[in-house]
Amino acid sequence: MTTTTIRHHPSEATLLAYAAGTLPAALALVAATHLARCPVCRDMVAAAEAIGGTLLDSLSPAEMEVDVAAVDQVLERAGLPPAAPAPVLHPDLAPPLNRVRMGRWWPIGRGVRWRPLHVGGRAWAGLLLAQPGRSIPSHGHAGLELTCLLSGGFRDGGEEYAAGDVAEPVGEHDTPPVAIGAEPCLCVVGFEGMRFHGWLGLAQRLGRW
């Protein structure tokens, strides 16, 4: 949990959606990868969850079918074992990615590989590994996209991103992001409503997600 030089954070709107539970799972996972490293955004999410708590408090109670005075019948079900915790599957990856099921690496162009994460829901997530100097595959935006850099760096739209930083683009990329620095660029990407072109588009259509 390094807290050093994070300069790019998810938008307040994204953190709010994370706290409200409306961010698609694939994007929430990318946000959580950042949160695990960023105390500033953890505070923001804690504040947003407190909004959720106070809004819950402020609601007019709905009519319950079960007799609220006879909760013993509800507690009869309390003996069920809680869901097993998710095991650590990838000790080499930062939390929460270390506990996420994922597929194999796929080459999606020269010096670029993609590893789909099995998160379910209506959006997609994967790890992207780009060798220095390689550009991240081009894609068109039709929905939310969130990238969290795990190691290495990339440049996008005149901004440089380092480990822990989050890129949340608005609209089309003018030029594709490029991996910079001496080591490969590893990031986790989540997106919805978007089609990659070329190799990545093929992998997407083949259902390798």
Next chain:
Amino acid sequence: MNRPPAASDAADHAALILAIAQRQDRAAFATLFAYFAPRVKAWMLRAGVPPTGAEELAQETLLMVWRKAKLFDPARAGASTWIFAIARNLRLDVLRRERHPSELLAEEAADEDAETAPAADHAFDQREREVRIRAALATLPVEQATVIRKAFFEDKAHGDIEKELGIPLGTVKSRMRLAMNRLRAALGDVV
């Protein structure tokens, strides 16, 4: 049973969860159930869950409160906030078969807590946070309050709120930013 929420309730609710954690106090659970189950159900109904599902989710949320009471830490979250997060995660699990990643992070934290003591700066009582947030929410400009309420009460991300309100996404996002900054300012050093 239909008391309006008051600050003293929040303190009581935290104590009730602790009573469940310490001695499986059924009377404490009954009080929590009577207060929160109808509100969780109301929230699910507002989010578009059909009545049967909303009833189920409300009961399951409170059952989860019983099961997880030992994990409740009043220095980290107020009772309402903690129960809100349980309901949120359960709804994702049941309706979308998605797992909120906060659960994965919580497992990470549980592994770490086994080794390290809680930090002293978490010792602040989170009741104060909920009280201040409630006061600040009441003073938000109406257009900011609207996007905040929509973010929580409707199962929509900000891209869909944009379509529904007929205002540009940039405007939705900037209203959320302004609102969050006001709420954070209201918290002051209480973070």
